[in-house]
Every structure is written in C-alpha cells, then in structure tokens.
Amino acid sequence: MLKSTIKAIEWKNDQLVLLDQRILPKSESYIICDDLSTVISSIKTMVVRGAPAIGIVAAYGVVISARSRRLNEMNVAQMEAYKCAVLGDLKQLALSRPTAVNLMWAVERMRQCFLDAYKEDFLIEILLNKAQEIHTQDIENNHYMAELASALMAKSTNKPFSVLTHCNAGSLATGGYGTALGAIRTAWKKNLIDCVYADETRPWLQGARLTAWELAQDDIPVCLNSDGAAGWLLANKNIKWIIVGADRVAANGDVANKIGTYNLAILAKYHGVKMMVVAPSSTVDMALSSGADIDIEMRTTQELTQISGLQIAPEGIDAINPVFDVTPADLIDAIVTEKGLIENPTTELMMKVFN
Numbered sequence: 415m416l417k418s419t420i421k422a423i424e425w426k427n428d429q430l431v432l433l434d435q436r437i438l439p440k441s442e443s444y445i446i447c448d449d450l451s452t453v454i455s456s457i458k459t460m461v462v463r464g465a466p467a468i469g470i471v472a473a474y475g476v477v478i479s480a481r482s483r484r485l486n487e488m489n490v491a492q493m494e495a496y497k498c499a500v501l502g503d504l505k506q507l508a509l510s511r512p513t514a515v516n517l518m519w520a521v522e523r524m525r526q527c528f529l530d531a532y533k534e535d536f537l538i539e540i541l542l543n544k545a546q547e548i549h550t551q552d553i554e555n556n557h558y559m560a561e562l563a564s565a566l567m568a569k570s571t572n573k574p575f576s577v578l579t580h581c582n583a584g585s586l587a588t589g590g591y592g593t594a595l596g597a598i599r600t601a602w603k604k605n606l607i608d609c610v611y612a613d614e615t616r617p618w619l620q621g622a623r624l625t626a627w628e629l630a631q632d633d634i635p636v637c638l639n640s641d642g643a644a645g646w647l648l649a650n651k652n653i654k655w656i657i658v659g660a661d662r663v664a665a666n667g668d669v670a671n672k673i674g675t676y677n678l679a680i681l682a683k684y685h686g687v688k689m690m691v692v693a694p695s696s697t698v699d700m701a702l703s704s705g706a707d708i709d710i711e712m713r714t715t716q717e718l719t720q721i722s723g724l725q726i727a728p729e730g731i732d733a734i735n736p737v738f739d740v741t742p743a744d745l746i747d748a749i750v751t752e753k754g755l756i757e758n759p760t761t762e763l764m765m766k767v768f769n
C-alpha cells in the first residue's frame with residue numbers, strides 16, 4: 415500500500431485533491447481541483463491515470479460541476495437550464511480520455527443519480543455520497559479480486575515463482591490497493607511470489623516511475639526491466655504469470671490495456687507462461703462484441719521523441735503513439751473480476767458472469 419499519508423485521490427475540505435502522478439517518484443505534489451476544467455485537464459494530462467482511478471475522479475468531477483453551477487434559488491426555467499448545463503459538463507467529462515470505459519461507466523452512474531435528484535435541496539450531498547460509494551466499492555473490489563487471483567496462482571505451483579507486470583495497475587491507478595498489483599500484493603503476503611519484474615512501460619514509464627515506487631514501499635522485491643527484455647526474462651527467469659490490469663474488456667474477452675500488453679501475451683503463449691488480467695466489472699464493456707470496436711487513444715508523438723522535454727529523436731521525425739493495444743481473448747488464461755473468475759474467456763463465459 416502507499417504510505418498512509420499518501421492518497422492518490424482524496425475528497426478533503428470539500429475539494430478534490432489529486433496526487434500529481436506526472437512527477438512521481440521525484441516529488442509528492444498535489445493538485446487541487448475545485449472546478450470542472452481542472453478535473454478534465456487532470457485526466458487529459460495524466461495527473462491521474464489508470465482506468466478505475468479516472469472513473470473515480472470523474473465521479474467527483476460531477477459533484478464539482480453540479481456544485482459550481484448551482485444557484486441559491488431557482489425557478490422552473492432556471493432549474494431546466496441548470497440541468498442542461500450540468501449534463502453538458504458530463505458529456506465533456508466523458509470525452510476526456512477514450513479507452514478506459516470506467517470513465518464512461520462512472521459518468522453514467524453519476525448522471526443517473528443527478529437526474530433522480532437535481533431538484534433536491536441535498537443534491538450535492540447525494541452526489542458526493544454516490545462518488546464516495548464508487549470510490550469505496552472500487553477498493554473493496556480490488557481486495558476481493560486479489561483473493562481470487564492469488565487463489566488461482568496458488569493452484570498452479572507449490573514453489574515460489576516470479577511474475578511480470580506491465581504499466582501501473584496499483585493503488586495509484588485505482589481507488590487504492592490495485593487490480594494487477596493488488597493481486598501481486600496479496601500473492602506476496604501468501605508467500606507465493608519471490609520477485610516482481612516491472613516492465614518500464616515506454617513511453618510514459620508508468621512501470622519505472624509508479625509500479626517500482628509502489629512495490630518498493632511495500633518491501634516487495636521488484637526488479638525493473640526494459641520492455642524489450644520481456645522475452646529474455648520469460649526464457650531465463652522463473653516467471654509463471656504475467657499479471658496486468660485493463661482499460662476495457664469486450665464481451666468476447668478481448669482486453670485493451672497499455673501498449674505492449676499484446677506483445678507480452680504472444681510471448682507468454684510461446685513460453686508456456688500464463689496471462690492474467692485483473693479488472694473490476696466497471697472495466698467490462700458488454701456493449702462491444704469484440705476488441706476491434708475499442709477506441710484506442712493516440713497521444714502526442716512528443717511522448718516518444720522527447721524525454722522530460724529533451725529532444726532525443728531527429729527533429730520532425732514521423733512517429734506514432736497508440737497508447738493501448740488489444741489482446742485477443744484466446745491469448746488470455748484468466749480474467750479476474752469481482753463478479754467472478756473467467757478462465758479461457760469466450761463470449762459465452764463472459765455472458766454467464768455479466769448478463
């Protein structure tokens with residue numbers, strides 16, 4: 415867990431306070447969001463990132479929108495205008511990043527709550543309760559998924575083994591504890607794991623900066639590796655599981671996650687290593703029949719051509735920066751959600767759990 419003094423997302427003194435993940439681990443600095451544009455820019459610029467965390471922040475963002483647009487006394491026409499203005503804000507919020515469906519999931523829950531209660535005197539308290547419920551539930555889900563995931567790992571061997579993870583799917587990326595890192599934390603406590611290999615995760619370096627930082631705080635043995643070293647590691651180290659989070663899971667079990675996850679799944683198949691995805695049901699999008707329909711975010715090519723503002727590639731070079739990829743379901747051994755464990759996912763198995 416993060417030190418108890420560090421909270422990646424906190425509602426404090428009626429404000430949303432976010433740990434700025436862009437500058438970790440160098441410094442622990444916080445951004446206060448008391449207007450919607452700061453919430454939206456914090457999601458877009460990755461002050462906060464990670465699918466469940468983005469959803470939770472968006473939920474608090476709805477509270478901020480509804481509060482800032484409210485007038486003390488409203489006649490019928492003003493009430494309707496208020497409703498339209500907040501619903502417009504919610505549309506903007508839902509567009510702040512495209513791939514993690516937790517964002518749209520949370521905005522939709524908050525939208526329903528707002529529509530049910532926008533005429534109530536206690537609207538803001540009602541919305542805040544809902545956002546806090548989404549936040550708390552996410553942490554509870556993480557712990558439950560970690561139990562399911564570690565029980566599955568325990569079945570595969572009785573000797574300690576290593577795991578490899580990609581990106582950051584830990585406390586920082588969720589309400590707290592983590593999806594993939596939650597599973598790893600619990601498996602470590604059960605003495606199943608001897609070492610966690612953390613892909614650095616180019617270009618944004620979530621693995622080097624965030625996963626390594628989180629695991630080191632827990633005294634879990636963590637070894638950082640370049641993304642390109644994954645094949646060598648699977649061939650030469652005692653890695654039994656690759657464990658990752660997800661940004662969106664389609665109805666057939668295809669998984670969108672941080673760019674490079676698909677490469678890992680292919681490597682895992684070749685080396686007989688198992689591939690596990692840990693994600694709450696808020697990451698599952700049963701409206702999409704396959705991963706081909708998932709909107710993959712393309713980010714600025716400066717993330718590739720520069721490091722900390724320093725140009726490393728030739729000026730003006732052509733570059734492409736898709737930040738997620740889709741791993742086909744048949745390369746995945748298990749999807750772990752709080753609603754249950756799906757081994758060798760197919761549409762039929764997904765429907766049993768999610769319909």
Ligand code: MRU
Nearest residue numbers: 463464465581583587659660672
């Ligand atoms: O671009 P990011 O850092 O928001 O991407 C995050 C990931 O891809 C994570 O692996 C995923 O959201 C799971 S987080 C529990």
